Amino acid sequence: GQNIDQPTEMTATEGAIVQINCTYQTSGFNGLFWYQQHAGEAPTFLSYNVLDGLEEKGRFSSFLSRSKGYSYLLLKELQMKDSASYLCAVRDRNSGYSTLTFGKGTMLLVSP
């Protein structure tokens, strides 16, 4: 099975930087995704890491350490519209055709 842990809630100020951590335990790690979900809406893809290191995409970056079972999503220059839930999802090759298992998400509140 898999175990994915993320903080439940975080708060930050507009213009600041926030780091959302995700730790996971899985026997057949085969990739990690981050999704953003605004309240009542569908999750949307943010980033994908399969090798160790940092992937940068505009204001968002995602880091992976496979040996530590750890990832983080870094959001820079926070905007009010970044208030959302951020879901960490892990792919496990032992789940057959590599289905995704999602964490419960981190609710980020950006204040003025």
Added chain:
Amino acid sequence: DSGVTQTPKHLITATGQRVTLRCSPRSGDLSVYWYQQSLDQGLQFLIQYYNGEERAKGNILERFSAQQFPDLHSELNLSSLELGDSALYFCASSVEGTGFEKLFFGSGTQLSVL
């Protein structure tokens, strides 16, 4: 707009009833996934289809069933509904369903069982 269409957007029904949720994937996507999202459990994988065939099964109850039709749309059938089945049900699609691709999610069906 992700290109994935789910209907209905809201569904209110009573315990013991049966409902059908419908999903049309993005044009060109062969794989469809169903997820259930509740406040306490987060996004839970139910089942995946690829080109009409079941590919992977997650935490799907025996009261629930799904299928993918030749035109690639999918339906999730929920029967003998219980209060605890109240949740947001998402459909997602991807091109090949290998798991190496990002998923495109529909806007979901909010099911309320009263």
